[in-house]
Amino acid sequence: xxxxxxxxxxxxxxxxxxxxxxxxxxxxxxxxxxxxxxxxxxxxxxxxxxxxxxxxxxxxxxxxxxxxxxxxxxxxxxxxxxxxxxxxxxxxxxxxxxxxxxxxxxxxxxxxxxxxxxxxxxxxxxxxxxxxxxxxxxxxxxxxxxxxxxxxxxxxxxxxxxxxxxxxxxxxxxxxxxxxxxxxxxxxxxxxxxxxxxxxxxxxxxxxxxxxxxxxxxxxxxxxxxxxxxxxxxxxxxxxxxxxxxxxxxxxxxxxxxxxxxxxxxxxxxxxxxxxxxxxxxxxxxxxxxxxxxxxxxxxxxxxxxxxxxxxxxxxxxxxxxxxxxxx
Amino acid sequence: xxxxxxxxxxxxxxxxxxxxxxxxxxxxxxxxxxxxxxxxxxxxxxxxxxxxxxxxxxxxxxxxxxxxxxxxxxxxxxxxxxxxxxxxxxxxxxxxxxxxxxxxxxxxxxxxxxxxxxxxxxxxxxxxxxxxxxxxxxxxxxxxxxxxxxxxxxxxxxxxxxxxxxxxxxxxxxxxxxxxxxxxxxxxxxxxxxxxxxxxxxxxxxxxxxxxxxxxxxxxxxxxxxxxxxxxxxxxxxxxxxxxxxxxxxxxxxxxxxxxxxxxxxxxxxxxxxxxxxxxxxxxxxxxxxxxxxxxxxxxxxxxxxxxxxxxxxxxxxxxxxxxxxxx
Numbered sequence: 180x181x182x183x184x185x186x187x188x189x190x191x192x193x194x195x196x197x198x199x200x201x202x203x204x205x206x207x208x209x210x211x212x213x214x215x216x217x218x219x220x221x222x223x224x225x226x227x228x229x230x231x232x233x234x235x236x237x238x239x240x241x242x243x244x245x246x247x248x249x250x251x252x253x254x255x256x257x258x259x260x261x262x263x264x265x266x267x268x269x270x271x272x273x274x275x276x277x278x279x280x281x282x283x284x285x286x287x288x289x290x291x292x293x294x295x296x297x298x299x300x301x302x303x304x305x306x307x308x309x310x311x312x313x314x315x316x317x318x319x320x321x322x323x324x325x326x327x328x329x330x331x332x333x334x335x336x337x338x339x340x341x342x343x344x345x346x347x348x349x350x351x352x353x354x355x356x357x358x359x360x361x362x363x364x365x366x367x368x369x370x371x372x373x374x375x376x377x378x379x380x381x382x383x384x385x386x387x388x389x390x391x392x393x394x395x396x397x398x399x400x401x402x403x404x405x406x407x408x409x410x411x412x413x414x415x416x417x418x419x420x421x422x423x424x425x426x427x428x429x430x431x432x433x434x435x436x437x438x439x440x441x442x443x444x445x446x447x448x449x450x451x452x453x454x455x456x457x458x459x460x461x462x463x464x465x466x467x468x469x470x471x472x473x474x475x476x477x478x479x480x481x482x483x484x485x486x487x488x489x490x491x492x493x494x495x496x497x498x499x500x501x502x503x504x505x506x507x
Numbered sequence: 508x509x510x511x512x513x514x515x516x517x518x519x520x521x522x523x524x525x526x527x528x529x530x531x532x533x534x535x536x537x538x539x540x541x542x543x544x545x546x547x548x549x550x551x552x553x554x555x556x557x558x559x560x561x562x563x564x565x566x567x568x569x570x571x572x573x574x575x576x577x578x579x580x581x582x583x584x585x586x587x588x589x590x591x592x593x594x595x596x597x598x599x600x601x602x603x604x605x606x607x608x609x610x611x612x613x614x615x616x617x618x619x620x621x622x623x624x625x626x627x628x629x630x631x632x633x634x635x636x637x638x639x640x641x642x643x644x645x646x647x648x649x650x651x652x653x654x655x656x657x658x659x660x661x662x663x664x665x666x667x668x669x670x671x672x673x674x675x676x677x678x679x680x681x682x683x684x685x686x687x688x689x690x691x692x693x694x695x696x697x698x699x700x701x702x703x704x705x706x707x708x709x710x711x712x713x714x715x716x717x718x719x720x721x722x723x724x725x726x727x728x729x730x731x732x733x734x735x736x737x738x739x740x741x742x743x744x745x746x747x748x749x750x751x752x753x754x755x756x757x758x759x760x761x762x763x764x765x766x767x768x769x770x771x772x773x774x775x776x777x778x779x780x781x782x783x784x785x786x787x788x789x790x791x792x793x794x795x796x797x798x799x800x801x802x803x804x805x806x807x808x809x810x811x812x813x814x815x816x817x818x819x820x821x822x823x824x825x826x827x828x829x830x831x832x833x834x835x
Contacts, residue, residue, distance in 0.1 A: 187590035260805035261735040269805050318670060330770070341772025342646060345806040348769040353762050353801060355684045355695075365801055367683075434681050441676040442658070442770065444669025471679060473693055477597050489659055 189245060190502045191236050192306075193255040194299060194494025197221065197273035197326065200232055200240040203495035204250070209310060209503075211492070221274045228274070228412025229282065232291040242504040254502030256302030257282065257495045258327075263344045266296040272362065273326065295505045298340065299494055300347055304331025305338045306497025307449050307487050316446035320439050321450035321487075322349065324432065327362075328370040332443065338501075350374070354434055373431040375407055375454050381424050382410075393418045407457035414461055417504045422461075428454075429462040433469025440482060451487035459486040519564050519632075520831045521583040522627060522822030525549065525601035525654065528560055530567040531823035532578070537638060537831075539820070541571025549602045556602070557610065560656060561617040574827060580621040582830030584612065584630030584822045586655075591672045594624040600690065601654065623833045626668065627822055628675055632659025633666045635777050635815050635824025644774035648767050649781035649815075650677060652760060655690075656698040660771070666829075678702070682762055701759040703735055703782050709752050710738075721746045735785035742789050750789075756782075757790040761797025768802045779815035787814040 189212070193199040197219060202215040215238030217231050234445065236253055240246065286294045290449050297305075304321030319333040323462020328350035332339045350370035351363050358367025359377070371377055383402060386392060393413045398405055413421040436448055448470075448471030455462065467484045474482075487493060520794060522529040523833040525547060532541040534716070543566035545559050564581055568574065572835030587599030594611020614622045625633075640647065656678035668674050678698035679691050686695025687705070699705055711730060721741045726733055727757045741749040763775055776798075783790065795812045802810075815821060 246704050260803070293656065316670075325720060327762075332665065332771075339662065341806075342644075342774045342810060343772055343805060343808050344773040345803065346770065348772070348803045348806060351764045351769045351801075354681055356682055356686075356759075358684075363803060431684075434684060438680045438766075439770070441679045442767070443660075444671055444674040444676075446670045475588070475673065475676045475679050477671060478669075478676060480671050481651060482670060 183384055187249060187251045187449035188507070189243070189250050190499045191239060191250055191253045192495035192498030192500075192502065193232060193236060193253060194302075194491070194498060195219070195232060195255055195257050196299070197258060200235045201491060201495050202235045203492070203497040203499065204239050204243040204245060204407045204504075205496070209496070209499065211495070213239050213245070214495070215242055216312045219274070221277070224281055227278050229280070229285045230289070233286060236290060247290060250292050252295065252502040252506040253286065253290060254302070254498035254500070254505070255282065255294065255495045256299035256498045257284070257296055259402060260345050261296050261298050263295075263340065265296055266294060268296065293502075293506060295502050296494070297327070297501055298331075298344060298347065300329030301338055301340050301344070302497035302501060303451060303493040304347070304449070304497065305500050306493040306495070307451065307489055308333045308364060310496045311487060311489055311501045312447060312449070313502040317446040318443065319449060320443055320445045321347075321451060322432070322436065322439070324374060324450065324454040325452035326375050328374045328452075330439075349435065349439065352435060352438060354424060354431060354438070369431065369435045373428040373435070378410070378424060378428050378454070379405060382421065385420060385424070387441070390405050390420045392420045394421065407454050411458050411461060425458060425461055429465035429470045432462065433466040434473050436470040436484060438474030440470065440478050444478050444482075446482060448482065448484045449487050451489065451493055452482070455486055456490045511699065515579045517571070517578050518827045518834070519567060519578055519581045520605075520823035520826030520828075520830065521560060521564060522630075522819070522826060523547070523583055523585045524627070525558060525586060528563045529819060529823050530563045530573040531820070531827065532567050532573060533824070533827040533831075537824070537827065539823070541567050541573070542823070543567035543570055547602070549605070552602050553608055556704070557608070557613045558617070561614060563727060575618060575620060578620050578712060579832040580623065580834040581614065581618060582826035582828070583610065583614070583622065583624045584627035584826045585624055586627045587672070588673050589624050589626050591623075591625055591668065593733040594622060596624065601694060621704065621830075621834060623830050625826070625829055626657070626659075626672060626675065628657030629666055629668050629672070630825035630829060631779060631821040632661060632675070633777040633828050634821040634823070635817055636661045637828045638824045639815060639817050640775060640777070642806060646771065646773040647775045647777060648771055648773045649777050649779060650760070650767070652702060652704050652765065652778065656702045656780075658767075662825040677763065677767065679696070680763060680766065682759060682766070692713035695762045697759065701763070702758040706738070706752060706756050706782070707733060713748060713752070718748045720748045722749065735782050739786050739789060753786060753789055754793055758797045760790070761794040762801050764794060764812060765800040765801030765826070768798065769807050772806050772810070774810060776810065776812045777815050778812070779817065779821055783814055784818045
């Protein structure tokens with residue numbers, strides 16, 4: 180048995196994503212003592228995904244040399260709108276058929292332990308706040324740039340999730356009313372300007388228009404299997420086209436950061452997600468400078484803008500923190 | 508002496524604006540028992556304005572048949588960034604020379620009672636919350652559309668003013684990166700698209716371009732002394748040009764409202780300020796419909812969007828609430 184973990188003293192945190200499920204077992208000191216990973220396979224239908232989440236939890240517990248009886252609860256971050264009290268996923272846009280899914284109820288039946296469900300970006304913000312920020316600021320905004328863009332708010336030292344647990348939907352903050360169309364149906368959302376999806380679309384459109392890029396040498400003309408890390412490699416090899424697109428995305432992230440600083444005046448803004456993880460060195464200085472340009476005088480005083488180092492672990496850590504809090 | 512007011516039981520609330528100073532004396536039941544109003548005359552310099560604030564407080568006390576000895580404290584809402592703990596106005600863009608003004612210290616010397624200074628829109632939000640919203644929601648966003656645009660946040664039942672007391676600077680949320688220039692130096696801020704200043708500029712530019720409007724019949728070609736109420740009169744007389752401009756401003760206010768709902772998921776959004784006060788019947792339905800279009804599914808559930816009925820009194824009421832809280 181992992182050191183420091185006693186009976187029912189451990190917690191499992193799950194990060195449910197559109198492509199993969201991550202789970203981690205955490206001991207009472209919030210150390211991760213075992214992880215597991217499964218592909219989501221949302222095309223197989225809701226029931227199969229719920230079963231896969233359950234299996235991923237069991238795998239992590241097994242990995243940590245524990246049994247389900249030693250687990251006090253399971254926290255889950257789900258990619259969409261969540262009704263926390265019932266543990267229902269109201270709507271998850273990147274998961275096939277996920278509307279009004281009683282995830283808490285189904286998983287509790289499957290696992291036999293208490294389950295708690297929150298929005299994934301809220302959860303990740305909580306994870307960053309608890310596990311990464313030693314100074315424990317009173318207020319923090321988390322901005323997660325990946326396939327989509329989401330956020331989470333810590334206010335007065337606590338996760339703030341609003342009236343319907345949907346606070347932090349910063350990806351659909353409009354930055355450019357006449358901008359590109361977003362998956363949500365509106366135009367010019369932050370997510371339509373600076374997410375990985377938006378960046379990849381801009382790159383593919385540029386290539387169609389005859390732009391030259393090392394990416395086609397690296398991956399072929401159709402850019403199959405393009406990942407954020409490839410953009411970093413291209414920029415470091417001097418690819419001006421990719422550099423310009425990443426600079427533009429960074430500027431939009433900086434403007435969104437300034438909007439959030441103007442609105443919320445937090446002590447700390449943390450940037451995370453796959454795009455930031457892969458391109459922090461290329462993006463952070465542009466993000467910070469742009470945010471300073473757009474924030475009102477006085478609002479930026481003492482405000483830190485930093486990249487998260489937790490990477491993929493932010494979600495499972497936050498989910499564990501949530502479950503710990505709820506089972507105490 | 509006003510009924511219900513005992514020794515040191517009353518509070519004065521002050522709303523300091525770029526053009527006028529309002530003050531009101533409130534008894535222990537938060538009833539307004541006397542008011543006063545002076546022009547600001549900020550061109551006369553900071554010291555003279557501070558003196559005028561002091562006089563305006565004295566006038567309201569006199570109006571209520573009280574003396575300063577019966578006043579427990581004075582709250583002030585100032586139009587800019589404020590350091591609450593020192594009571595310093597860090598910067599007030601619409602007041603000549605207002606940088607680092609120790610307003611609390613100077614007024615306490617002048618009046619001999621404790622003085623508390625906050626941002627005016629924060630204060631107005633607090634006023635609306637305490638005096639107008641009987642249901643006492645956990646969270647509220649106040650949006651005040653006047654000469655400029657400001658906001659205030661109530662979170663978990665309390666005024667939330669952020670790390671530097673600058674939270675709620677929603678007027679400088681960028682909605683249109685390539686939009687019109689804002690007084691702050693950036694482009695496409697909410698304030699540059701939908702404030703009274705922006706609306707009047709659009710009207711004047713339209714007239715220059717040959718647009719016909721009843722406003723020139725009403726006020727002459729230079730539109731001297733144009734007020735928000737004139738826009739209402741013009742629309743009610745069938746002025747299509749003014750109607751279109753107000754509709755466009757309402758749409759931007761709706762988009763900003765949706766952004767704030769997506770970010771903060773409050774229970775209630777309250778719209779106030781001179782423009783809304785004058786044009787609520789013309790603007791509110793467009794604002795609400797646009798906000799519904801732009802808010803993410805699930806975030807709007809149960810969220811109310813309402814116009815404030817407090818009008819000019821929101822500021823003095825909130826300032827009194829603040830001073831009451833601080834002197835208790």
